[in-house]
Amino acid sequence: DSGVTQTPKHLITATGQRVTLRCSPRSGDLSVYWYQQSLDQGLQFLIQYYNGEERAKGNILERFSAQQFPDLHSELNLSSLELGDSALYFCASSYGTPKSDTEAFFGQGTRLTVV
């Protein structure tokens, strides 16, 4: 167990719908990362938050948004879902400060299936 909790583990929804994925980082970790992994693909970086603020952004679609709350948990919102959004979405957390990086721990992922 990495200490990073993602819910739900599985999600099946229809095209056009909106879903929210939730991530609770390890205790004490300030950074939260979101990654998308499509079938047989690598880890595509979506967005990073550090202590409540957006720190870095990848090729995240405009239909996707995220936020990190004061208690440091994070949510990834996916709207107007398309079949191509079906993927495994990972959240990772690290202690990482602005000057130093540390190991990132991954959650088990949320498998999203859009039908």
Added chain:
Amino acid sequence: GENVEQHPSTLSVQEGDSAVIKCTYSDSASNYFPWYKQELGKRPQLIIDIRSNVGEKKDQRIAVTLNKTAKHFSLHITETQPEDSAVYFCAAAGGGNKLTFGTGTQLKVEL
């Protein structure tokens, strides 16, 4: 931003042989280079990491080397075993910023 390239995309070795996976990065400010192993259907897990003030690090059968001048780093697995079969990802990060991952290497260790 950072760009990480990883080669090869697939690697097949005989049990007991060595495996080498190579990565290059573009941002000279990157100073942290972890390697992750992802087994089928599971989350990526860190197997070894190296910082820019170190040229080599070893942990049992796994070693990582870093060449800052050339901006490349490599993972070396010796005496490979069937349980080493997985997808391996390299990554680079700097200044508390995002981890950028390579595209992954599917390693298959054959009996």
